[in-house]
Amino acid sequence: MSVNIKTSEISKLNAKAGISGKKLSVDTYSVIEKSVKYSKLTGGALDATIEPIVSLWGIGTDKERVPSKKEISEKLKLVDYRDIILDKKNSMVKLKRANQAIDLGAIAKGYTADEVKKVLLNNKVSSAIINLGGNIYAVGSRPDGKDWNIGIQNPLSTRGEYLGTINVTDKSIVTSGNYERFFIKDGIRYHHIFDPSTGYPANQQLISTTIVSDKSVDGDALSTSTYILGLDKGLKLIESIKGVEAIFVTSDKKVYVTPGLKSKFKLTNEEFTYEKGR
Numbered sequence: 001m002s003v004n005i006k007t008s009e010i011s012k013l014n015a016k017a018g019i020s021g022k023k024l025s026v027d028t029y030s031v032i033e034k035s036v037k038y039s040k041l042t043g044g045a046l047d048a049t050i051e052p053i054v055s056l057w058g059i060g061t062d063k064e065r066v067p068s069k070k071e072i073s074e075k076l077k078l079v080d081y082r083d084i085i086l087d088k089k090n091s092m093v094k095l096k097r098a099n100q101a102i103d104l105g106a107i108a109k110g111y112t113a114d115e116v117k118k119v120l121l122n123n124k125v126s127s128a129i130i131n132l133g134g135n136i137y138a139v140g141s142r143p144d145g146k147d148w149n150i151g152i153q154n155p156l157s158t159r160g161e162y163l164g165t166i167n168v169t170d171k172s173i174v175t176s177g178n179y180e181r182f183f184i185k186d187g188i189r190y191h192h193i194f195d196p197s198t199g200y201p202a203n204q205q206l207i208s209t210t211i212v213s214d215k216s217v218d219g220d221a222l223s224t225s226t227y228i229l230g231l232d233k234g235l236k237l238i239e240s241i242k243g244v245e246a247i248f249v250t251s252d253k254k255v256y257v258t259p260g261l262k263s264k265f266k267l268t269n270e271e272f273t274y275e276k277g278r
């Protein structure tokens with residue numbers, strides 16, 4: 001599913017954009033289908049055709065830079081999930097226009113966590129932590145029967161420091177933030193989650209979004225989506241989806257937790273304030 005591996009299914013599909021479709025494995029097809037589902041649900045906040053924008057900025061590569069407005073508006077014309085043509089019967093996907101390209105970076109890790117969980121369960125492992133860097137799956141309960149206690153990364157500090165914890169059994173916990181991949185130019189932080197309506201890194205008051213769900217692919221799609229949508233729209237979206245909960249952290253160090261998670265969440269870092277109102 002990688003865009004960086006030239007022989008991957010996604011690379012081959014992208015190379016045929018505007019020309020023909022590509023037959024895909026069931027796995028890759030289903031992740032694209034899932035991405036399109038969330039594009040529709042989020043009004044295009046999540047958009048797998050964001051690839052031309054991702055490679056223009058090159059964040060995390062040796063080519064990272066702030067592109068000109070003109071370059072951004074040119075590339076933005078190529079971004080539109082409605083140009084992903086799905087043919088489920090033949091497991092085929094086609095990109096409508098030349099130079100369009102798919103990047104599944106926002107959800108492939110979540111899909112992978114779900115698959116790893118299946119392997120574990122098929123091998124009778126009933127208690128495990130899957131950690132794919134930002135994507136955690138807490139499989140079953142702890143061996144002693146208690147909930148797992150999972151730390152939520154403090155988005156303002158380095159890796160490994162948490163702002164609070166949640167108690168969960170058999171849940172996916174996925175966090176998106178601006179602290180993992182970014183560069184700073186003239187005092188502005190440019191990170192790797194892009195708003196498809198502007199072509200710039202999503203500039204919201206949110207600095208991290210954590211989604212707790214049964215399936216990690218949903219959590220991954222929703223953590224990236226809500227990061228782009230921002231606090232109000234993000235909370236509304238999560239509250240409208242059954243069985244999905246969220247923890248949002250704002251740049252003014254406020255922590256918002258959806259109702260179903262309140263009894264499970266503990267704020268441990270006094271730098272942050274817990275917004276109990278919502």
Ligand code: ADP
Nearest residue numbers: 045046047048050105106134176192193194224
């Ligand atoms: P991480 O990869 O750090 O776990 P995310 O799950 O939030 O973080 O995904 C970020 C990745 O998603 C980016 O590196 C990029 O490949 C891709 N991406 C960025 N913006 C969008 C977007 N608006 N829609 C879909 N994918 C995006």
Ligand code: MG
Nearest residue numbers: 106220221224
């Ligand atoms: Mg994601």
